[in-house]
Amino acid sequence: MPSNAGQTEEAQQLYKIRHSSAHVMAQAVLEIFPDAKLAIGPPIQDGFYYDFDLPRPLTPEDLEEIETRARNILRGDHHFECREISADEARSLFANQPYKLELIEGILASGTDEYGQPLETTEAPKLTTFRQDAFEDLCRGPHVHSTREINPEAFKILHTAGAYWRGDEHRPMLQRIYGTAWKTPEELQAYLHRLEEAKRRDHRRLGKRLDLFSASEAVGPGLTLWHPKGAMVRYLAERFSLEAHILNGYQLVYTPHIGRSGLWKTSGHLDFYKDSMFSPIESEGEEYYLKPMNCPFHIEIYKSNQRSYRDLPLRLAEFGTVYRYERSGVLQGLTRVRGFTQDDAHTFCRPDQIGAEILLALRFSLYVLRSFGLTDFTAYISTRPEAKAIGSVEDWDKAVETLRGALEAVNVPYEYDIGGGAFYGPKIDVKLRDSLGREWQLSTVQLDFNLPERFSMEFTGSDGKPQRPMMVHRALFGSAERFFAMLIEHYAGAFPMWIAPVQATIIPISDKQNEYAAQVAARLDMEKVRTSTDTRDERMQAKIRDFELEKAPYALVVGKREAAEGTISVRSRDKGDLKSMTVDAFLELTRAERETGKPVKLD
RNA sequence: GCCAGCGUAGCUCAGUCGGCAGAGCGGCAGUUUUGUAAACUGCGGGUCGGGGGUUCGAUUCCCUCCGCUGGCUCCA
Structure with missing residues (x-):
């Protein structure tokens, strides 16, 4: 503007x-x-x-x-x-x-x-x-x-x-x-x-060169194929996140990819979101829709039991893959696709718990993102849209104030996006500035005044009377695909060791060291270090060059000397030649780097 | 979806003013047994995005569809 x-x-x-x-x-x-x-x-x-x-x-x-x-x-x-x-x-x-x-x-x-x-x-x-x-x-x-x-x-x-x-x-x-x-x-x-x-860091280009993912014309536009190396990065990121969720009060759920049209009628998606949904699937005279969001399913889990005020908050988390129809011209790499996985969670809580829940969502979000070496965040509070909005101005003002208070508490700079909220409630978006200074939309924490009403959700209050729970949607990565794209570009493909698909490339200098290289690999395997051994009939120089281009954190060169001494010659992606050391010394040297993604419970 | 550009080997790209389709890298085979960013030799490899049209002949010109790229609109 x-x-x-x-x-x-x-x-x-x-x-x-x-x-x-x-x-x-x-x-x-x-x-x-x-x-x-x-x-x-x-x-x-x-x-x-x-x-x-x-x-x-x-x-x-x-x-x-x-x-x-x-x-x-x-x-x-x-x-x-x-x-x-x-x-x-x-x-x-x-x-x-x-x-x-x-x-x-x-x-x-x-x-x-x-x-x-x-x-x-x-x-x-x-x-x-x-x-x-x-x-x-x-x-x-x-x-x-x-x-x-x-x-x-x-x-x-x-x-x-x-x-x-x-x-x-x-x-x-x-x-x-x-x-x-x-x-x-x-x-x-x-x-x-x-x-x-x-351009050099473009995730589409690096995704191809590093063999991380692809899209196939045969499969369809905006649909991603995760190759083994890309899938490994995603698995490690998701495993860390899931374990962190479980440690921090979230419960894991799984829900289907499609649901009956009635569900989407109740949720309001067929009224307000139909343009972004794929056409229905007809079966036995019943219409089903691919899910564009996970929330109705999580609500149905909530509703599968009577809930007491003592049960709340209930936090349900799922890495749910959703499908949204996007106009063909807007698709772009992994950042705008038609099928993507949200690291989604919904919190259902009492009105008196809402402040604490927003704060938890924010703190947890920042903890997870910082674990990936990301630090430069700005938050945006979206307020009541002019046109159509559910809920009174007072409710919105109060909610916005709650969001603001949470942001103050976590000490993240924030700005207001006036009128930028969804019709159903205000939200906080957390954006990241990457190593090139570009902004990426990642986390979102949204209040929902709408769905608890639509689904007639209830819990029994301390007075024995039915009450309506409050609902918070939140995603940390936003989408696994977009998050992955951001990681690739932020790190120019050189992932931190704990999520690198290959952590160390073992390079035998000649095929006479292949056997020793296998011993080193087996030893590292026991320590859960992800290695790959380059046994091609190439000169060491060629193998080192390819190692640099592949961007693994370490190369372990083994020649006649190392085999004789029982050592490895360590070359770091970032620091160059570190000379010979024992495997144990290498494990010690890289311990912190390898254990970054160890989930912890926030106090 | 709209506007513009693009689509040639696994990858990066030449090329054909309409007349048998090329390079480098990768792959494969052989030689080499290598000390921190590319050893040498040889060999394969293509419905030139799909379909239709014009033409004696189309990868080249025209139409159409698909996909990609940059934007617009929209969004995780």
């Missing part, structure tokens, strides 16, 4: 550079396509874009020409001149620009800015334009004083994309051109380098 509220002067200047760059790019586009219809062109994180309605699709050659022309414009000393214009003048100035006309009417009528965002002030709307060289655009600013403030060598056109006018899929599809601009060429290079690095 456009925001010129950059706190620092530095951020302000960058904002202006990008905003002005968008104008210059638009000027260049108009030079090539005089009939182009302009939409909007805001600065964004790391750059800017501008949306156009053009007579034909842009080609890569077009982009080169636009970039050349834009740089030429930047080289001139063109001043950005602001002027306020009357409604009539605006209408005539932009008579051939239907999108601008729509923006103008929007500004005049409802007090929105040129991006359709509500204006902060209650003043009478003003129409302003900014002009540089031969290009004048409806714009609130601010801009740089002159194009001289933008270094042409720190400016680059990136790529095109389709974008709906005003983000509305029922309105025209425009061509968006993305660009980026920085203060110095060095900063531009650093940014481009960051993009390269992200």
Whole structure:
């Protein structure tokens, strides 16, 4: 979202550079396509874009020409001149620009800015334009004083994309051109380098190269095949998490993948979520749906017995695989798929327990995530949506306050996402900033005012009267698939030892040491160290190179000397050659690394 | 779903302005018995994403479907 509220002067200047760059790019586009219809062109994180309605699709050659022309414009000393214009003048100035006309009417009528965002002030709307060289655009600013403030060598056109006018899929599809601009060429290079690095770490690329997972056209889009190495990482992560759950007051359950249509009718999914569900399966005149969520099943487990206030809280956990119909164009690697496994849990509790339960969910979540070496979290509290919401404003306010209190207690920085809650209740989302500074949505803790009602859930209170339990949904990894994608990219495929599929590659220098290598492997096997022995007829150098590319934490080289001395030559992925030592010394050296994923009970 | 681009060997990618389909790596076989990031030689390997059309002839041109990529919308 456009925001010129950059706190620092530095951020302000960058904002202006990008905003002005968008104008210059638009000027260049108009030079090539005089009939182009302009939409909007805001600065964004790391750059800017501008949306156009053009007579034909842009080609890569077009982009080169636009970039050349834009740089030429930047080289001139063109001043950005602001002027306020009357409604009539605006209408005539932009008579051939239907999108601008729509923006103008929007500004005049409802007090929105040129991006359709509500204006902060209650003043009478003003129409302003900014002009540089031969290009004048409806714009609130601010801009740089002159194009001289933008270094042409720190400016680059990136790529095109389709974008709906005003983000509305029922309105025209425009061509968006993305660009980026920085203060110095060095900063531009650093940014481009960051993009390269992200590409290098891309989980789809590493997933293939490290043989972790795949998708098959024959199986279907958005459906993941976990290969042995990927499955090992997942198994270790899940085993740790499950054991930690059990140690910390959760009870494990398993539930089916499909359920009768009546269940989804009761839950409300067929009313509110049907667009995201796969078509029903018909059998014996009965309709079944693949589950898009686990909650109704856990509720049915709750309801399978009478519950007393003494039984609560009841915390049911399941790594449940859910299926959601996603439009084909939105699928992406492991981060957006059609079948995924949630590390789901539902807590059913008394109203007086809700604060403690939220806190437990948060503390537990942070404990589990930190065990994976993840540290940089930000939480987002989503509040009552404007449109439709169940429950009174007072209930929501109280609940939001409970969430806030829990976040204060765990000392995680948080922000509010006003109106971002689901219709059934407020939530906390925990996002992680990874080693490249990118945000990943992981944990979510959600209150539910809706389902206990819909399923008529009850417990018997201390007064013997039926009462309604409160319900909390939460997931820590979010989805096993997305979490795995994040781990791959965060660690660039070099997993911490405790979840590395292969912890040590044993490298015999010649086949004369194969037998000794087998002895070393057997010894490590007893200690539950996951090894793989490279007995190929290759030189040691080749085996070391492949070991580095495979990113196992350790290589154990065994040659004539080691076989004679009963040692191994240890090479660390991170620290290089550690010289020879005994297997026992190696086990001692790596003990902490190997035992990171030992579940503990929180106090 | 929409816009744009892409789909050639297991992988990374050349190539064909319509005329017998290529490289490197990997694989296999042999030689080599190796000391911390790629030994040498040889050999296999392809409905050029699927289907249809135009053409004497299509991997190449056209249509259509599938999938992927970047976005938009939507989301764990």
